[in-house]
Amino acid sequence: MNWDDEADYLVVGSGAAGATAGLDLARAGADVLILEEGGWHRQADFRPDLYSALSRLWRDFGGQVAAGRSAFPVAQGCCVGGSTVVNGAAMNRMPEEVWHEWTNADPGLSDALPWHALEDAAASIETELQVGANLADSMPSLPMTRALERLGYPHRAMARSAPGCQHANRCLTGCPSGGKWSMERSLIPSALELGARLTPDRRVERILFEGDRAVGVLATRRDGARRGRRPTPCRLRARRGVVLAAGVVHSPLVLRRSGLRNPHLGRHFQCHVGTALMADFGEPVAAIQGPSLGYEVFPEPDLKCNSLPPTPPEIALGNVPAVGRELVGLLRRFDHLAVWNNSQRSRAEGRIAGPWLGLPQIRMTPTPHDFERIRAAVFHVTRLLFEAGARTVYPGLHGVPRRLDEAAAADVIRSAPLDPRAYALNVSHLFGTCRMASDPGRGAVRPDFRSHEREGLFVVDASVFPSAIGTNPQLAVMSLARHAAARIPTCS
Numbered sequence: 001m002n003w004d005d006e007a008d009y010l011v012v013g014s015g016a017a018g019a020t021a022g023l024d025l026a027r028a029g030a031d032v033l034i035l036e037e038g039g040w041h042r043q044a045d046f047r048p049d050l051y052s053a054l055s056r057l058w059r060d061f062g063g064q065v066a067a068g069r070s071a072f073p074v075a076q077g078c079c080v081g082g083s084t085v086v087n088g089a090a091m092n093r094m095p096e097e098v099w100h101e102w103t104n105a106d107p108g109l110s111d112a113l114p115w116h117a118l119e120d121a122a123a124s125i126e127t128e129l130q131v132g133a134n135l136a137d138s139m140p141s142l143p144m145t146r147a148l149e150r151l152g153y154p155h156r157a158m159a160r161s162a163p164g165c166q167h168a169n170r171c172l173t174g175c176p177s178g179g180k181w182s183m184e185r186s187l188i189p190s191a192l193e194l195g196a197r198l199t200p201d202r203r204v205e206r207i208l209f210e211g212d213r214a215v216g217v218l219a220t221r222r223d224g225a226r227r228g229r230r231p232t233p234c235r236l237r238a239r240r241g242v243v244l245a246a247g248v249v250h251s252p253l254v255l256r257r258s259g260l261r262n263p264h265l266g267r268h269f270q271c272h273v274g275t276a277l278m279a280d281f282g283e284p285v286a287a288i289q290g291p292s293l294g295y296e297v298f299p300e301p302d303l304k305c306n307s308l309p310p311t312p313p314e315i316a317l318g319n320v321p322a323v324g325r326e327l328v329g330l331l332r333r334f335d336h337l338a339v340w341n342n343s344q345r346s347r348a349e350g351r352i353a354g355p356w357l358g359l360p361q362i363r364m365t366p367t368p369h370d371f372e373r374i375r376a377a378v379f380h381v382t383r384l385l386f387e388a389g390a391r392t393v394y395p396g397l398h399g400v401p402r403r404l405d406e407a408a409a410a411d412v413i414r415s416a417p418l419d420p421r422a423y424a425l426n427v428s429h430l431f432g433t434c435r436m437a438s439d440p441g442r443g444a445v446r447p448d449f450r451s452h453e454r455e456g457l458f459v460v461d462a463s464v465f466p467s468a469i470g471t472n473p474q475l476a477v478m479s480l481a482r483h484a485a486a487r488i489p490t491c492s
């Protein structure tokens with residue numbers, strides 16, 4: 001076979017997992033080539049308007065959806081740095097109780113994923129990315145703290161990997177100050193300094209095998225596609241192995257296109273489901289200044305809500321059932337508004353089917369229990385917003401009044417319908433689809449991150465998680481990827 005390029009390890013995807021594994025393999029002395037479907041955009045390229053971000057940084061122009069009894073957007077990044085370029089940089093460690101759930105369900109995982117190793121990996125990443133809470137005095141969450149204390153809701157400032165945050169509130173469109181240490185500005189440059197190479201605009205179509213062993217990939221160059229040129233194929237050789245980190249939606253598709261047939265591929269898709277709600281405080285509340293995530297609040301066990309002030313108006317107002325003059329009025333006084341989000345660990349499992357017309361089909365309907373949790377979260381956040389002085393709350397649920405003007409009215413939320421179509425869900429934390437399991441009858445990837453079906457093929461991203469984890473996943477994803485990279489052999 002003629003090869004266009006070669007490396008010890010080809011890493012597919014440059015997001016949280018791919019950047020971590022690529023860096024660590026380079027640190028261990030391997031010759032690493034990282035292949036990324038999206039383009040390479042840097043600080044100076046990031047513009048405030050949503051259109052630029054959707055067209056250059058987001059997967060499918062932000063139009064990726066999950067469909068079941070209702071449809072909802074599933075956000076991911078598609079650029080060098082992956083979803084970390086457009087995320088809020090909140091960094092929480094993997095909850096120990098989730099690790100117990102995993103290892104109780106599959107005892108083979110406890111040796112392969114020792115808790116102390118995941119904790120060590122998390123600690124080292126926290127140091128590398130200077131993770132800490134960086135609240136500004138102007139943070140809109142701060143007036144909230146008084147309301148939180150009065151209501152007795154447990155809360156904490158969120159830790160973030162944004163040591164130089166200038167509170168520009170542009171996390172979703174790419175950090176203009178470079179203060180957020182997303183992968184393209186942190187681990188990727190570190191890997192390149194150590195000699196790793198990165199090729200953007202390369203979509204891996206399939207993995208190539210000799211016998212049972214992964215020996216390379218067939219990729220297509222996408223850089224000409226924007227100028228109307230057809231993608232051109234290239235063959236890249238992996239001397240030692242292929243490390244797949246294409247994310248929860250695309251990793252199983254790459255494996256299926258490559259001929260793998262484990263029945264769990266694409267199954268067990270899980271996510272955190274939630275909705276956003278908006279409050280009008282009738283006076284400026286600095287909700288367009290401050291880092292994107294300030295506080296997280298746990299009004300009931302397993303119920304997670306957080307402030308979400310930086311959302312661009314195009315996204316924030318998309319969830320408010322206002323039109324015409326009312327919508328224009330809200331836009332005019334956008335600085336009077338605060339947006340809160342809630343994000344619950346779903347019990348439902350979905351799957352990745354297709355692709356159909358070139359696009360993956362994500363199938364999922366959250367369970368009635370999932371909607372009960374979301375409804376409870378909307379109730380608590382509505383109470384909180386009124387307690388903090390909101391004059392009007394837009395709960396964003398069909399079946400209850402579209403605007404509430406007093407705290408007493410919040411009770412109506414408790415009886416909101418549990419019909420999936422009543423909820424404008426947002427989803428950006430994804431898990432599963434190449435589940436890790438000791439038994440190939442229960443999952444697609446071995447506990448040491450090798451494929452159950454082929455040699456020289458490792459999967460290291462959030463797709464290997466046996467379940468959703470109930471907290472912001474980036475740090476857990478990176479911790480598992482770091483642990484995986486330490487187990488991938490780098491010398492012959």
Ligand SMILES: Cc1cc2nc3c(=O)[nH]c(=O)nc-3n(C[C@H](O)[C@H](O)[C@H](O)COP(=O)(O)OP(=O)(O)OC[C@H]3O[C@@H](n4cnc5c(N)ncnc54)[C@H](O)[C@@H]3O)c2cc1C
Nearest residue numbers: 013015017037082083087088089090204461462472473474
């Ligand atoms: C809007 C948003 C906000 C979020 N906020 C937070 C937060 O504040 N805190 C937190 O912890 N988590 C947050 N997350 C989630 C977090 O970013 C992800 O959990 C994490 O990035 C997942 O890492 P990953 O490596 O599995 O996938 P990704 O980071 O998505 O990276 C996968 C990469 O693979 C590339 N790829 C896919 N297919 C191919 C192919 N065939 N060939 C080559 N490349 C390919 C993609 O283009 C992408 O760059 C957020 C996510 C989003 C979208």
